[in-house]
Amino acid sequence: MLKFFSKRIVQIVILLFIYVTIVYWLMEAMPGSFTDKYLMNPKITPEIRQNLAKQFGLDKPAFTRYLYYMKNFLKLDLGISFSYFPKKVSSLIFERLPRTVFLFVTATLVSYILGYNLGKRAAWRRGKILDKTATFVGIVFWTIFLPLLAIFNIWLFGVILKILPLNQFINPNVWRETNLSAQNIFLKLLLNAFIFLVVMMISLIFAQRVKTVAAKRTIVLLSAVVTLSVSIILWTSTGLGIYALDIILHMVLPVFTLTLYSFAGSMLVMRDTMLEVVREDYVVTAKAKGLPDRVVRDKHAARNALLPLITNFVISLGFTLSGGIITETMFSWPGLGRAYLEALNSQDTPLLIGLLVFTGIFVLLAHLIADVLYAFLDPRIRY
Amino acid sequence: MLLSVKNLKMHYKTKMGYVRAVDSISFDLDSGEGLGIVGESGCGKTSVSMTILRLLPDNAEFKGGEVLFDNGNGEPVNLVSLAESEMRRYRWKGISMIFQAAMNSLNPVYKVGDQIVEAIQNHFPDTPTDVAKKKVAELFRLVGLDPTRMEQYPHQYSGGMKQRAVIAMALSCDPRIIIADEPTTALDVIVQDRILREIRAIQKKLNMAMIYISHDIAVIAEVSDRIAVMYAGKFVELADSVTIFKRPMHPYTYGLMHAFPSVTGKKVDLVTIPGEPPDLLAPPRGCRFYPRCPKGDKLCEEKDPEYVEVDKGHFLACHHPVQPGEVVQFNAE
Incomplete structure (x- = not known):
């Protein structure tokens, strides 16, 4: 185990260096530079531009700059953003990270839970109405043009039905009276969600040990309800509840849109592996043992079909940190995805490389x- | 009578039509008895057992007949007409099964012991886990496994051990009948022989009824009191083992009996039955063995022979039974 880990970590470090190098040279190969942006600006003379380039070190040869970058990278320093000068890239990333993480992890989680449940049921009743509807609807949304779906949802829920906010992540009117920072609330929400997930994990492990389906369900439901109500009480008693609610309301639409768009991915993976597993002899054995249909499906079939889905899930969790450029733009969500686009548009190379490297690290960790x-x-896999 | 199967019919629905996998099968089974079902691959042996336990795929259609099972309190129940939730109670506790592929009938992600405990607690929900585990340990010793292996996963077992674990699992709810579908096919001859002897000993010891299903007549002979010979979805002959071996009456049985060499007996020419089993999508109109039968004539082509008791306990479906002392010439190609 230890040997496997040390080997993997060495691999990850090597991969990371190769990755950073490739990212660096790709950005270098992009036409134009930060100073070229001011080419058409009559107030900025060529001298100023030259000065700017010198200050940002753009006058040095690319290879020298690469060595500088790597040296700083080793010191965990991602440099200073050009466009947000003199903010550090890392502080920019960490400012936007909680928003992106909260939105996209929620959306991924919801979409995978939906996909798992639908895929499992579709395969179990193959060719029946649920299978056909779920597959059809899933594929329709899977192939739809995401911005269109986003605009449609904004139009439907925000404009016509007026039940959900249109865009942004907070409602300024609510926050005007307070000097609380949204960042603070975001971090608290994240902590809350994390505690909730941990409690659910523990209760799921615990539920494995009890015998009847009813008891399992009671344990899981009870722990969910208790944790939720405790967190709601805590939020309301501190008076922060209204701000948290505001953020959550703003999240509903993007999460809904992303789930609709992507649940088919996990559903089809689950359906396919499940279809293979239900043909296995141990599923017939489980049925022959006289176990109820649901136990055979969930405990014996779905449990074995879960493995590829888990891999997909964890790896897509790694990718959630890069946010979604389209989603964040459509919903004006100031996360990492928007940061990408801004950095790209303003030729802010340090920020762009920093964002890509950051995503890379998390994908490797995932x-x-x-x-x-x-x-x-x-249990067959041991390192 | 513990189990009484009457005119059982089950067909698989396919795009090309119905595959008549189980076509009017009838037999009785007494407690403590071992019944062997022998036949070529694809003749419907496994389908018979799956129909009795109702573990059929979606495209299987039940076409008639009865499976009367006596669960010990008087009135036999017809398993065929039970609701699925009712049927569940009879699976494993009434009739359990040792599957064809023992290698794959254990779930790879659960400990072997836990899988057996699961079966016990499913049928006896009040059993505390430690009591159930004790029972599993006992069963492990009975089938010749080290009880400490209960805590291991299936992939840590060898093939023979998995087979033993599957047998232990089949015994876990004290069933009245065990159906063993090719219980030893994947094992080498030596392990096969040992396990067969053990199954037979356990069966006699616990006085359970068993149905053995195999294509290997030697295996069947070792463990059965009576043998049914199955051909193309039908039973063609059923009699006690000695009769089947010494005085087979159906030409197909005769062919099977002469198709393997005897180690101790005198040297004889081995028989090969020419041709192939019929397509069950469109079986021959008359006797299903007619196209391959050296004794077949016009009558066999036209009319399917009835499955009747020709002698006490000797059932046969043939227009022209093999007479004592008769030598049937199969013209081998």
Whole structure:
């Protein structure tokens, strides 16, 4: 186990360096530079531009700059943003990270839970009405043009039905009276969600040990209700509830849109593996043992079909940190995805590289976590 | 009578039509008895057992007949007409099964012991886990496994051990009948022989009824009191083992009996039955063995022979039974 981990970590470090190098040279190969942006600006003379380039080190040869970058990278310094000068890239990332994480992790989680449940049921009753509807609807939304779906949802829920906010992540009217920062609330929400997930994990593990389906369900439901109500009481008693609610209301539409758009991915993976698993002899054995249909489906079939889905899930969690450029733009959500677009438009190379490197680190880590989870879920896999 | 199957019919629906996998099968089974069902691959042996336990795929259609099971309190129940939730109670506790592919009938992600405990607690929900585990340990010793292996996963077992674990699992709810579908096919001959002997000993010890299903007549002979010979979805002959071996009456049975060499007996020419089993989508109009039968004539082509008791306990479906001392010449190609 330890040997496997040390080997994987060395691999990850090597991969990361290769990745950073590739990202760096790709950005270098992009036409134009930060100073070219001011080419058409009559107030900025060529001398000023030259000065600017010198200050940002753009006058040095590319390879020298690469070495500088790598040196700083080793010191965990991602540099200073050009367009947000003199803010550091890392502080920019960490400012936007909680918003992106909260939105996209929620959306991914919801979409995978939906996909898992639908896929499992569709395969179990193959060719029946649920299978056909779920597959059809899923594929329609999977192939739809995402901005169109986003605009449609904004139009329907925000304009026609007027039940959900149109865009942004907070309602300024609510926040005017307070000097609380939204960042603060976001971090608290994240912590709350994390505690909720941990409690649910523990209750799920605990539920595995009890016998009847009813008891399992009671344990899971009870722990969910208790944690939720405790967090609601805490939020309302501190008077922060209204701000948290505001943020959550703003999240509903993007989460809904993303789920609709992407649940088919996980559903089809689940359906396919499940269709293979239900043909396995141990599923017939489980049925022959006289187990109820649901136990056979969930405990024996779905549990084995879960493995590829878990890998997909963990890896897509890694990618959630890059946010979604389209989603964040459509919903004016100031997360990392928007930061990408802004950095690209303003030729802010340090920010752009920083964002890509940051995503890369998390995707690599997600792979490692997927490996660990695999060993945990499948007793045949041991490192 | 513990189990009484009457005119059982089950067909698979396919795009090309119905595959008549189980076509009017009838037999009785007494407690403590071992019944062997022998036949070529694809003749419907496994389908018979799956129909009795109602573990059929979606495209299977039940076409008639009865499966009367006596669960010990008087009135036999017809398993065919039970609701699915009722049927569940009879699976494993009434009739359990040792599956064809023991290698794959254990779920790879659960400990072997836990899978057996699951079966016990499913049928006896009040059993505390430690009591159930004790029972599993006992069963493990009975089938010749080290009880400490209960805590291991299936992939840590060898093929023979998995087979033993599957047998232990089949015994876990004290069933009245065990259906063993090719219980030893994946094992080498030595392990196969040992496990067969053990199954037979356990069966006699616990006085359970067993149905053995195999294509291997030697395996069947070792463990059965009576043998049914199955051909193309039908039973063609059923009699006690000695009769089947010494005095087969159906030409197909005769062919089977002469198709393997005897180690101790005198040297004889081995028989090969020419041709192939019929397509069950469109079986021959008359006797299903007619196209391959050296004794077949006009009558066999036209009329399907009835499955009747020709002698006490000897059932046969043939227009022209093989007479004692008769030598049937199969013209091998």
